[in-house]
Amino acid sequence: MKKYQQLAEQILEQIALDIWKPGDRLPSLREQVQHSGMSFMTVSHAYQLLESRGAIVARPQSGYYVAPRPVASNRVTAQQVTRDESVDINTYIFDVLQASCNAGVVPFGSAFPDPRLFPLQQLNRSLVAVSKTVTAMSVIENLPPGNVALRNAIARRYAQQGVPVSPDEIVITAGALEALNLSLQVVTEPGDWVIVENPCFYGALQALERLGLKALAIATDPLTGIDLDALELALEQNAVKACWLMTNSQNPLGVTLSASKKQALVSLLAQYHVTLIEDDVYSELYYGRERPLPLRAFDEQGITLHCSSYSKCLVAGFRIGWVAAGKHARRIQQLQLMSTLSTSSPMQLAVVDFLATRRFDTHLRRLRRILAERKQQALLELSKHFPAEAKVHHSESGYFLWIELPRTVDTRLLYQQALAHNISIAPGKMFSTGSNWDHCFRLNASWEWGEREQQAVVTLSRLIVQQMTQQRLM
Known part of the structure; x- marks a missing residue:
């Protein structure tokens, strides 16, 4: 069992013993890091796992709280199986990929890891x-x-x-x-x-x-x-x-x-x-x-x-x-x-x-180490600048982060706005024939983090907050 799974099981056991009751606020991510000695990524992943299981809920700008026990259900909803008689998405994907090829663009939308690795x-x-x-x-x-x-x-x-x-x-x-x-x-x-x-x-x-x-x-x-x-x-x-x-x-x-x-x-x-x-x-x-x-x-x-x-x-x-x-x-x-x-x-x-x-295995060990470090850095930067409503999903592999925003945010529009600032992202529309993921986007975290990347995150955050604010005013 991985460390984040162990931490999640420990918290579930504490909830079962009524150490934490429904409605109780759990320690913050940073408090849990200090208490457990685990990394920020490990603690964040454990909380995300608990949230996906319905054991805890996140409240914007407040933290994580113990949720009421979910009602068990074996019913599969229609949204869990989407039928598409005809797939028509290539033109949209082509346009997004072409725009990401510009060397002057911050390539958060790229599918490939940093070639310098x-x-x-x-x-x-x-x-x-x-x-x-x-x-x-x-x-x-x-x-x-x-x-x-x-x-x-x-x-x-x-x-x-x-x-x-x-x-x-x-x-x-x-x-x-x-x-x-x-x-x-x-x-x-x-x-x-x-x-x-x-x-x-x-x-x-x-x-x-x-x-x-x-x-x-x-x-x-x-x-x-x-x-x-x-x-x-x-x-x-x-x-x-x-x-x-x-x-x-x-x-x-x-x-x-x-x-x-x-x-x-x-x-x-x-x-x-x-x-x-x-x-x-x-x-x-x-x-x-x-x-x-x-x-x-x-x-x-x-x-x-x-x-x-x-x-x-x-x-x-x-x-x-x-x-x-x-x-x-x-x-x-x-x-x-x-x-x-x-x-x-x-x-x-x-x-x-x-x-x-x-030399292949030597190269792979170095590659994995750097990707893990850069993903951790990206996660910290996003947690520092993105609004609390943004949920950043991460894994202990690869170099992608999946960002889930409030459903009022349209990442197709966010993609266009970001591109105007020379920043590429991969909007959720690229990964589905429907509109289920139009409020999400994928971010490539394999790039070395410098001033350009940090400013790109700040700009993305500002654009996201603008959309959220405009929707509240409507």
């Missing part, structure tokens, strides 16, 4: 070295399924977690997004129902739109992840072909499912014979001692296509990803040959050359 000099040396040895035959040898040495290295990485994956079922792709799109294409036809999270990675919505697929969006919580009751209801009521999920450091929420919930999730999908497409690009960016297991580790029926890449943990520009495709490997290779033909041969060889130096 990557070992670019060593990778470039590897690229120069292999470029001198590339021949016509080496290009042919790196056609689908991809470079043999690279596939072996990836298979060994799986083996370190106790997950048996043969190199023969691994297909190297141009980033994880190609792996995910090919996986979706191989198991669906236009008009099929596909399950996604709500909110979910916008690339999933773009893929559904491109392939003419219908979306079943399942409610997903920043602390507990996907709602399994709602998922089961969707499976019962619809002929679902595939399920595209991200259970490790989910984008945009950041939540990582517990091992027990992953086991239950895989068992449920196997029961309904639904193919699981696992988007696992952030699993190397954990802060604890052990890397979280992929859903593939719990799959005994061969229903999982596991997709990942080096783009978020090693280098973005090389576009090296893969899918452990099982029985679908050959068909995915055929589809790849008809689209991108193959992944860049020099890039594959350069990654193989770098991995051979055994």
Whole structure:
């Protein structure tokens, strides 16, 4: 059990013993930090967990209070399962991403970690070295399924977690997004129902739109992840072909499912014979001692296509990803040959050359440490400047913060206002076909914090307060 979970359980036990009664004010975050000796992030996460369970409530500019015991209910509401016969979101996503590419913009809306955290000099040396040895035959040898040495290295990485994956079922792709799109294409036809999270990675919505697929969006919580009751209801009521999920450091929420919930999730999908497409690009960016297991580790029926890449943990520009495709490997290779033909041969060889130096784990340890420090700094800055009504959800992995504002705030408008001040954010509209998350936005906390970033937070806070004030006056 993690530290924040231990603290949450301690407080729950105190509430059960009537040490804290309904309506009592709990110690503030800073008081709890001093009393427990835990970090601000750990205490904040524990309080968020308790709030999500209905054990405590937050009152603006007042603190946290013990809540009345929630009334148990097994009823799944309509809002927990959202049906979309037609997905139409690509234009909006394209416009937001294009605006975030400007070098003069504070890139809180970026999907990629700070590229200065990557070992670019060593990778470039590897690229120069292999470029001198590339021949016509080496290009042919790196056609689908991809470079043999690279596939072996990836298979060994799986083996370190106790997950048996043969190199023969691994297909190297141009980033994880190609792996995910090919996986979706191989198991669906236009008009099929596909399950996604709500909110979910916008690339999933773009893929559904491109392939003419219908979306079943399942409610997903920043602390507990996907709602399994709602998922089961969707499976019962619809002929679902595939399920595209991200259970490790989910984008945009950041939540990582517990091992027990992953086991239950895989068992449920196997029961309904639904193919699981696992988007696992952030699993190397954990802060604890052990890397979280992929859903593939719990799959005994061969229903999982596991997709990942080096783009978020090693280098973005090389576009090296893969899918452990099982029985679908050959068909995915055929589809790849008809689209991108193959992944860049020099890039594959350069990654193989770098991995051979055994510097990958050293780099990952440094990367995780810096991301954890920067996220902690971002959390402190936001807690210092944002209004009390803003709820900042964070996790002990990755580099995203999910900010939930009062429902009177429109983050689509906030995005436009912030961009006018050369600040980008990722508005909640990017991650859903509906309007459930229009009061939320995702913030990239991987950047080094300096005067520019601090002023950007101050500006965002001012814009948020302006919207809140205007709504009160209306």
